[in-house]
Amino acid sequence: MAPQQSRFRWLRLWTDYTDGFDYGNQTPQQRRRKILYTLKRSGFGWQMVFVAGFGFLTDTYDIFSINTILPMISIVYWENKLPARYRLGLNLATLLGSMLGQVSLGYLADRRGRRKVYGLELTFTIMASLGMAISSPGVFNSMSLIGLLIWWRVLMGIGVGSDYPLSAVLTAEYAPAEYRDTMLAAVFFFQPFGQLVAVLMAFAATAGFKSRIANVTSCSINATDIRAVECANTVDKAWRLVVGLGAVPAIIAIYFRFTIPESVYYSLDVKGDTIQAMKDRRFFESTKESGDSFEMESIAPDDESEVENGSVVDGQPGHIPQAQIQTPAPAINPDPQQGWFGAFFAYLGRDWNWVDLFATSVNWMLLDFTFYLLGVNSSSFVPILFGENTGPERPVYSLLIDEERHIMESSSVGALLGSLAAIAIMLLRSSRPFLKNFNSPRKVQMWGFVSLAPLFVIVGALYVTLPRTRAHVAIVFFYQLCNLFFNLGPNTTTFIIPAQLFPTQFRCTCYGISAAMGKLGSVLGQIVVTKVQVGNGLGGTMIGFLLVMLAGAALSKFITPETCDSKGNSLELDDLGERQARQAALQQREKEYREEAQQANEDGAARRRR
Template identity: 35%
Template sequence: MPDYDDDMLPPPATPLQDRTNGGNNAFHNFFNDFSHISDPNLRRRLALSEIDKVPFGAYHVRAVLVAGVGFFLDSYDIFAINLVTALLGVVFWGDPNPQNGFSGNNGYLPDPVNQAFKASTSAGIVIGMVVFGWLADGFGRRRMYGVELGIIILATLCCCLISSSPAMGSTGLLIFWRIIMGIGIGGDYPLSSVITSEFSPTRWRGAMVAAVFSMQGLGQLVAAIVALITTVAFKESFIGAANESKCGYECRLAADRAWRIIIGVGAVPACIALYYRITIPETPRYTFDIEHDVEKADADIKAYVASKSKGSFDVVHQVRTKRIAGRHLNVPRASWSDLVAFFRIWANFKMLLGTTLSWFFLDLAFYGLGLNNTVVLQAIGYGTGDTLYKKLHNQAVGMIILTCAGSLPGYWTAIFTIDTFGRKPLQVIGFFLLTILFCILGFAYKSLTRGALLALYIIGQFLFNAGPNTTTFIVPGECFPTRYRSTGHGISAAMGKIGAIIAQCISIPLVRKGSAEDCKGAECSPNLHRLLQLFALFMLFGTLVSLLIPETKGMTLEELSGEPRTSYNAGCNGSISLGSPKLRAWNPFHGGQPAGFSYPRSRPGHFSKHRKSDRVGIMTSPELMAETSRLRRPRFWRRHRKAKSSNGTNEIALSTRSSGTTDDDIFPAGAPVPAPMSPPQPPPSWGAGWGRIDRGGPPPLLNSVQLQDVGSLLTK
């Protein structure tokens, strides 16, 4: 027997037992794993095109829910701290004099402690975003997805169980566990965005990721509802206290129980989400591009469509294919040198600069207001009350009003418009409108009525969530290549949370500067208009840096990664962009449409709406395709392409199986040969794939028609 050549591409895989025959890529057959294709690059691209072109279905809803439930918890934990600060002050700072570890401050949370509670979570989030973003690119998205959620659950439960003592104060314990919680929350940002992006079809990718992010608004709403229900449940204990300093033993006991309930409820949906996090399959793009495992990636696609956690494949064939085909995949491998080389290119570094700075300036204003909603509610009359019960009740109701009136409509507006208008227009226009809005709020603050102030604040929340707050989360999960996608998103998000920390450090001291110690309501925030003016400047900077980000609408993740436009990824396997990259228009018949449609002709640097070429599909005979191509080709075009094709082509042709390969070549001597999982099947006929004609050179003959992507039939 001839010796086995390690450089030989692997032969077609043994058909799996549950392989469905008779399908093709123009009319989707989701269980077709393309095992008859031996070229790993073609097999990768066609397999990924199944994800890019698949119609919206139940498995997409499952992916959104799995990612969204975790993000719901993240938002719940972040914003619940706004609603429990008053209760924490009553419990741990209720006595006028320190006693048994309880620092006396007449029931009010000291400003430094208030800032530390909120900034500690943001500090942990920064760590989690960078660390888990890097780990997800190195060890897999699925594995890290369960780890970070487990950290959130543990930290949430520990926060509910802390208590003060003479040996250790409650402040240090709460800050510590809030940092740990933040690490888990930070890991969920890049993972939720990247996993959803890599599982989404091109047409609905923006809407799906935006739907995941919209769970942030739902988390805010549920946190306010839980706080309202808890407050009403302990009404009899709270209503007798005029304010925090008048809260007696029964009132303090009710407050201690209430804040633990509000924080602890967030762990309930997390426990449910944990099961689904650990049962989703690994993203096929990670398996293809980072693990270079062709067989497992095919199985992951099948498992995803079938809503299963793992796919079935021949382990022996998987090991052999990974060893041989992995070297032939035209996908760069991640390394420090490759990372430096990638971001040394200005176009790539510009993307990172745009995503990081835009998120940074956004969170300076968004979290500066979001984490201090109680201050805004006091200024507009929803944060005060005659009794402690009225104060807590009004704060919860005010949060519900702001969320339902501004945040949730903004999130859902982004979901319905982001795949139509694009990410970049929504972000740039959103920043610009917020600049105008904050200028009005800041410079006309003292002349505005409470109703006008509330209306403008709600409009601001709508613009935040319909524009930059959503787009800054989506774009980093799309524009970077697979090997650095999670890391790039983590770095971008971490810069945003650094902005949130800075906002916390400057907002409360600036707002309350010059206020009296016994102030009430709006009197405690005499400089709120100064803060709003500063936010207007941040929004202007956000508008400018948003010009650096790319437009990702309608392009596959492979196109956004900068892969060369070959015959099988030139915008026809899931991309809904037409023509040159500079002229991207939505095509409702993107991807695997039936044969016979007219498709715009595109060339590098040239685009014409009036020049059409017939889309030749799987039902067209090779003879007719060759004859049609010969009759329609202009003479000058043939002469131009003849010289060009003589030097080679960038298209990756289909590799054929060597007729001399036997089982002895595949398995070493003495090794058991596994039995086939199903009876041998004949090789696929013409109707099993897409047709491809090699352009250039002599007129095409029958043998020049190869099994390939239909996109190569389009004249470049």
């Protein structure tokens, strides 16, 4: 059996065959300590990043592929004159579905468990992708194509939205504090990557059919010319191919999601099942730092330990510092008369905890109010940035290929670079003095908002003066910078911060509420952009985004919770659940740092005297 297990081990991503520890001989407190110690030493969880990231790639591909397929659909069915209300309806369908998925699946993940619902969101996404790809207007328009597309986009939005709280919270609960922000940033990197893949797939589909549409200027199913009808048939295949391919990464990731073990934090804090948590923690521990090689004798029972300088000492060389051992927390079983919702609202009302949810929600709403202008709605105005002629005399191939290239040049490159920079900052912040002002997600978010404020003013002013100045290169450059600083700053950090806050039993729900408020902001943004996208209205709106960015910066500085200490080291999840515990943990960390600095100064002075 051993060779067979080794041969197919790559299919069992979560399986670790090392065991041999007798769980029954330990107290619940000892089990919790071992579990959290193992988690702390587990290293960078590439498995979790891969599984969460691939699903996130699918989500982003499905959301942003609308930019590449709408021009195709418009050409085939509406002679390149898609009504604005249809465009708005398709965009809003995804966003409203996302809001529903974020709140409902976030709640279910807290009530039923992370494992029981993880993977369900990808089934929605797969069904929606395939359903959208085979949507048809019927014979002689017996069915409403736009109605079918909107329905499938709603279902797709539910799947996409559900993935936010599940992937983010599971990644945070699987990650050691040292790598938590980096792992979350790495998962979020799949958003701009998925955006790029969507454009590349559309580019490849268009290029693959070049011979059939290269010299055709009229392309519609309602045309009488045979070449125009053949062109419409070809472009129709292209957009359906692009949409259908969105199911591929989801199919790859869904097996690993359905087989993922339960979050140990959920098993410990909600179910109170330390035995199951002991079994599950083996699935994510690294081979190099295997928890099974750790001897439990190095943790003394409570009555045999004494606290010295913040450490638990058992008299043996292998004692574990207090920073690596969390105080056991009992499972949360709400009063039956109070119920889950009663406990939830009691938590929000205690010690101003509601402020954390308010901050993460409003930050996300302010971000998405502006971000989705640059993302989901970009196909409607990107050609203007490049000064392209979109008239009917242009060949269909040239029209499509240029629009896809412009979306990639104006959005995807900057977003990718911004996400890579965010990962680098999260990884290096505690070891690089020059990153002192960026050594926590909150600070990165604040400076990201600050940087975006003048950029929007510049882009808006250039857009207003574009007919006179023809400064297309300049506006595209600054538009790219906007995308870069979005992903370097608040677009990444609004994904990271709420995944670490809130108690375990409410974490997915609060994350879902925060993300849903973001989508509410994007809905409002879509409506505003649709109303003003005539003449100089859009440019003036971009200039007005200055106020939105400054509001986000102020909220980030004064209200948004801090998840790291002054040296850029993340707090443990147990300390981040409630404001009072978080503030106490931060004060304790700073006290220890001051004592270390004082001791170092005294030692240095003693050496100089000698």
